[in-house]
Amino acid sequence: MGTRRSRTGGDLEGYDSEIVQLEPVNVKWLDGLGKEDGLLSPESRGRCSLNPCRCEKDAQMCIYDASCDTHFGFCCNVDEETSRELARLPGVLTVRPDPDYNSVKKDYSCLDIQMSNPWNSQIGTTLLFPLGTTKHWLVRMDKPGVGVVTKAQMVDRYAQILTKVLGNEKDAQMCIYHVSWQSNFGFCCELDDECAQELTGVPGVLSVQPDENFGSENKDYGGNNLQNSMVPSDSSEASPTQIKTKKLFVTGLSFYTSEKTLRAAFEGFGELVEVKIIMDKISKRSKGYAFIEYTTEEAASAALKEMNGKIINGWMIVVDVAKTTPKYSRGRPR
Secondary structure, three states: OOOHHHHHOEEEOOOEEEEEEEOOOOEEEEOOOOOEEOOOOOHHHHHHHOOOHHOOOHHHHHHHEEEEEOOOEEEEEEEEHHHHHOOOOOOOOEEEEEOOOOOOOOOOOOOOHHHHHHHHOOOOHHHHOOOOEEEEEEEOOOOOOOOOOOOHHHHHHHHHHHHHHHHOHHHHHHEEEEEEEOOOOOEEEEEHHHHHHHHHOOEEEEEEEEEEOOOOOOOOOOOOOOOEEOOOOOOOOHHHOOOOOOEEEEEOOOOOOHHHHHHHHHHOOOOOOEEEEEEEOOOOOOEEEEEEEOOOOHHHHHHHHHOOOEEEEEEEEEEEEEEOOOOOOOOOOO
């Protein structure tokens, strides 16, 4: 461990370079027009996470790299004691040595959280998948039902789609490592074979195929090579026009969407029995999902077909059939 210089020119002898991986987060606020937008920058989250430094200026000076695209985290110069404290903070997934301090490109992705974070071994974090069972997949998605979308809207939609398989939104966010949201739509993620097969049955998914260009930014979201891809079956279960239910499950809702707004968006397809947004018992704020029930199966089928992918209050929603019992339970306990 050599002696390095801080941003202010002081010696950093006795300090190690660490990569800190943070939980994905969507931070929403209202601007003067009442429109939601925005993501918290990694620098801001880094300053918040470096509480062991006690002083914000010290925290700012310790951070020398940050990521806010698909994976979230930052690199910092801290001593071993601070590393241990940092690993125990809420929202911190891993703290591990930076293997190449001088490299511009940092690896903030890490599914194997427990193996990569020696300071968190006592916390009991469980692995999402057994070691060596995952592959890199490219998921082609149907075009959204609106003309103009933002990257934040599409990333949120992709996470909601993957949550239907993994059962936990944070796990879904962690598995996604690349997105496409302009001319072609889709995302790349790390899953095992079983989850990849289940993903083909989610409404809106066109195909799931191995990511042949894992190390490259050039991805085949246009579907030019579908030789090894898995596509949805033509069964009635996968067809949104033949559903046998009156109840729908809506995810991806804005925290500021009310039941009145949701009812107005869905009542055009038929008579509604109930519109219920699920609220957090502690914060009293929406959890971002709701149940909608119609008097007829035909109305529910029409709403499912037309409303999936629509934007309400600035956020793209995902509509699916409400299941009596959860089909998937791979996610860590909430």
